[in-house]
Amino acid sequence: DGGITQSPKYLFRKEGQNVTLSCEQNLNHDAMYWYRQDPGQGLRLIYYSQIVNDFQKGDIAEGYSVSREKKESFPLTVTSAQKNPTAFYLCASTRELKNSAGELFFGEGSRLTVL
């Protein structure tokens, strides 16, 4: 079955450490997204990518980095510069590029806790 796989589902980090969250999709989608979810705040866009080797900052990119070396993969690194990284992170993809309407498909999420 096609879908989006995020790993790990739970991750604990000490302050000052970088961590990388994995996102892999086999939907053959061009566009991929990373969202952060905090209680009562909905989803906030961190980064997105519409093609391989290209990505753009979203609304809350500070303290995060991404890469898009393959169409299927869009890993997110939470760096030590992120002041409050404890959150639920969601990866999503869509077959449509920015000038076309399409729904987002989501992974199951990764919960990061900073100790």
Next chain:
Amino acid sequence: AQSVTQPDIHITVSEGASLELRCNYSYGATPYLFWYVQSPGQGLQLLLKYFSGDTLVQGIKGFEAEFKRSQSSFNLRKPSVHWSDAAEYFCAVDNLVQNFVFGPGTRLSVLP
């Protein structure tokens, strides 16, 4: 910038009762509209979407939503709620210029 409001943070209904979750957006033109559902610790699942045409759209799990241009609303409804509908519901809009914008969510609790 466009925004999405969901006025109700938390709603509690009895099983079998009807449900309406409100969603309003601010944008000059008609955006594309979505409702997603999220169970605790899970990703988001699409319930339904509106792109054009009939303003009453049907979705999965017995949900429907009505787009009202004059009110900039896209309210979600279900005639009879089941205990398994307890979850968080997000309204989202896409105007093809900015990226998707999500509302803050409405948490639904269902009483037996």
